Amino acid sequence: MPPREGIYGLLAEFNTPGELVHATEQAHQAGYRRMECYTPYPVEEAAAALRFHKTRVPLLCLLGGIIGLITAFLMQTWISVWSYPLNIAGRPLFSWPAFIIPAYEWTILFAGLSTAFGMFALNGLPQLYHPLFNAPNFRNGATTDKFFLCLEAHDPRFSIIEARSFLERFAPISVVEVKH
Amino acid sequence: MATKSPMHDPKLDPMIDPRTGEYAVIAPGHNFKSVTQKIAGIVLTSNTPLGWFGGLMVAGGIATLLVVALTWLFLKGVGIWGVTIPGAWGFAIINFVWWIGIGHAGTLISAILLLFKQSWRNSINRFAEAMTIFAVVCAGIFPLIHVGRPWVSYWLFPYPNTMNLWPQFRSPLAWDVFAVSTYATISIVFWYLGMVPDFGTMRDRAVMPVAKYVYGILSLGWRGSTRHWIRYETASLLLAGLSTPLVLSVHTVISFDFAVAAMAGWHTTIFPPYFVAGAIYSGFAMVITLAVPIRKFYHLEDLVTLRHLDNMAKVMLGTGCIVGYGYAMEVFMSWYAASHWEFFMMWNRMFGPMGWAYWMLILTNLAIPLTTLWSRKLRVNALFLFMLSFVINIGMWFERFVIVVTSLYRDYLPGSWGTYRATKWDYMTFIGTWGLFTFLFLLFVRFLPMIPMSEIRMMLPQTKIRRGGEDAEKVIQETV
Numbered sequence: 001m002p003p004r005e006g007i008y009g010l011l012a013e014f015n016t017p018g019e020l021v022h023a024t025e026q027a028h029q030a031g032y033r034r035m036e037c038y039t040p041y042p043v044e045e046a047a048a049a050l051r052f053h054k055t056r057v058p059l060l061c062l063l064g065g066i067i068g069l070i071t072a073f074l075m076q077t078w079i080s081v082w083s084y085p086l087n088i089a090g091r092p093l094f095s096w097p098a099f100i101i102p103a104y105e106w107t108i109l110f111a112g113l114s115t116a117f118g119m120f121a122l123n124g125l126p127q128l129y130h131p132l133f134n135a136p137n138f139r140n141g142a143t144t145d146k147f148f149l150c151l152e153a154h155d156p157r158f159s160i161i162e163a164r165s166f167l168e169r170f171a172p173i174s175v176v177e178v179k180h
Numbered sequence: 181m182a183t184k185s186p187m188h189d190p191k192l193d194p195m196i197d198p199r200t201g202e203y204a205v206i207a208p209g210h211n212f213k214s215v216t217q218k219i220a221g222i223v224l225t226s227n228t229p230l231g232w233f234g235g236l237m238v239a240g241g242i243a244t245l246l247v248v249a250l251t252w253l254f255l256k257g258v259g260i261w262g263v264t265i266p267g268a269w270g271f272a273i274i275n276f277v278w279w280i281g282i283g284h285a286g287t288l289i290s291a292i293l294l295l296f297k298q299s300w301r302n303s304i305n306r307f308a309e310a311m312t313i314f315a316v317v318c319a320g321i322f323p324l325i326h327v328g329r330p331w332v333s334y335w336l337f338p339y340p341n342t343m344n345l346w347p348q349f350r351s352p353l354a355w356d357v358f359a360v361s362t363y364a365t366i367s368i369v370f371w372y373l374g375m376v377p378d379f380g381t382m383r384d385r386a387v388m389p390v391a392k393y394v395y396g397i398l399s400l401g402w403r404g405s406t407r408h409w410i411r412y413e414t415a416s417l418l419l420a421g422l423s424t425p426l427v428l429s430v431h432t433v434i435s436f437d438f439a440v441a442a443m444a445g446w447h448t449t450i451f452p453p454y455f456v457a458g459a460i461y462s463g464f465a466m467v468i469t470l471a472v473p474i475r476k477f478y479h480l481e482d483l484v485t486l487r488h489l490d491n492m493a494k495v496m497l498g499t500g501c502i503v504g505y506g507y508a509m510e511v512f513m514s515w516y517a518a519s520h521w522e523f524f525m526m527w528n529r530m531f532g533p534m535g536w537a538y539w540m541l542i543l544t545n546l547a548i549p550l551t552t553l554w555s556r557k558l559r560v561n562a563l564f565l566f567m568l569s570f571v572i573n574i575g576m577w578f579e580r581f582v583i584v585v586t587s588l589y590r591d592y593l594p595g596s597w598g599t600y601r602a603t604k605w606d607y608m609t610f611i612g613t614w615g616l617f618t619f620l621f622l623l624f625v626r627f628l629p630m631i632p633m634s635e636i637r638m639m640l641p642q643t644k645i646r647r648g649g650e651d652a653e654k655v656i657q658e659t660v
């Protein structure tokens with residue numbers, strides 16, 4: 001964990017997604033790694049500029065689905081064959097074709113829940129406090145119409161003077177220091 | 181209209197971008213800020229329109245019918261309804277299937293159209309999903325009260341208990357429990373997930389401390405980080421991929437309630453696809469019922485455009501044709517199967533004492549919509565579509581009535597024939613659920629962003645970025 005005092009990073013505000021992507025790409029080439037873009041809608045080009053490609057969300061979805069399928073099928077088998085055997089019109093106790101339907105539903109249920117909760121967990125949400133909310137212009141723009149690039153202070157390459165002059169090369173609307 | 185419709189003249193139509201020739205989904209002249217202000221402003225205003233209060237009062241008043249009817253039901257039991265032998269399934273099942281069918285369009289719009297990259301659906305998916313959830317709420321009431329002892333309806337779920345009692349998994353009614361509960365859960369999760377970034381916007385734009393606090397909690401601290409967005413988009417896509425087989429399976433499982441029974445008129449293999457198509461048909465009708473007044477009342481014609489109405493009408497036309505094919509096949513198979521019982525059932529359905537219901541169904545579900553929806557002029561006529569949506573939903577209700585009642589009341593043995601007559605409690609319960617649905621929906625449009633702001637932003641031309649990071653819109657403007 002980075003120390004929770006001093007400054008969190010430098011936040012540059014841009015008017016358009018193109019300017020943001022350009023600045024992010026340049027920052028990556030200049031060696032900055034600990035940085036993040038904040039946009040009012042998903043900008044895939046920004047993710048590419050951050051070199052962020054792979055997420056583990058699909059894996060969680062798959063695991064959830066497999067667990068749901070196995071759970072539901074085994075549960076029905078155990079209930080119908082061993083725990084509570086009922087003779088329903090002479091059908092076999094292990095009526096696996098009938099068990100497919102609830103198993104199918106639970107596959108989707110478990111996969112869906114693990115996708116949604118897994119996504120939030122990977123994102124570290126809920127996290128109601130974040131240093132960026134201290135920046136005066138962040139909340140006015142990041143969820144509405146402005147595009148932000150934040151160079152974080154725990155990047156080994158980060159120094160406040162250099163980073164500021166680096167960001168100002170891209171003519172942002174503003175560059176502000178974000179305190180913890 | 182005597183003049184040529186402007187829909188297809190690129191020079192006249194403001195929706196066609198003169199530079200690229202692309203057909204815009206959102207009216208031109210909007211930017212990130214204006215769409216945000218427009219949508220968030222509906223919720224964040226301190227100036228609630230009087231009409232909203234009026235609507236809420238009327239809807240709440242109708243919903244009290246449901247409360248009264250359910251109270252009496254719990255005191256007296258299901259004997260107050262019109263269900264008897266042989267008509268053991270009545271309004272409760274009809275209304276259950278009708279409501280849950282309506283919900284299906286919401287999932288179709290949010291999931292299947294997302295997978296097919298039909299970005300026009302971004303304007304309508306939020307309230308279509310809300311419609312899904314409220315329709316499932318209304319639908320869920322019926323099986324619970326229909327079980328006779330609703331206070332033990334949790335026995336339907338498999339849970340360890342001291343009675344050593346478990347559900348019977350060879351019954352379609354047990355499958356229903358799994359299908360409908362999964363559907364409700366995933367729909368709510370998908371709906372909430374879609375709203376999280378918008379809650380962030382609401383939190384940041386709210387002025388009232390209470391609103392800031394509530395939307396802040398609901399937003400989970402969303403801050404629009406790009407890494408978050410990528411995981412979020414992946415999760416949305418996966419949920420869409422999961423919801424698609426789910427929505428197809430739910431009405432399939434519901435059709436199994438009928439198709440698995442050895443009853444003339446129910447025991448057919450065409451039921452699953454024909455139920456699913458009917459569900460989407462009625463669901464899109466309900467989306468139109470809601471969208472037309474909302475876009476008028478809240479002046480959202482720029483965001484829910486005539487193109488949306490046109491596309492939804494086309495979906496209704498397509499699913500309506502499938503439903504029509506289903507009806508035709510039912511009639512054909514009742515003859516081709518050479519089964520006396522099937523043949524009699526169909527004859528009785530058409531010309532028996534309740535034949536009027538069958539012809540009502542043909543009139544409202546096939547004759548009126550499938551003759552008029554071919555016309556583009558009518559498909560972009562909001563008032564016409566609004567009225568037609570009611571006609572279709574009446575038709576879809578009659579479809580379920582015909583399937584449930586006319587198959588049951590005259591079965592194999594003439595000695596056991598009877599009839600079915602709904603009581604005032606049946607009607608009160610049903611009408612009460614309309615009130616509940618409208619009540620919930622009015623609360624939704626007042627307190628939650630009814631159009632997904634982040635997805636609308638994605639459809640604006642300003643989002644396009646050229647290779648190398650230039651803004652496409654800026655480049656075009658500079659060259660012009």
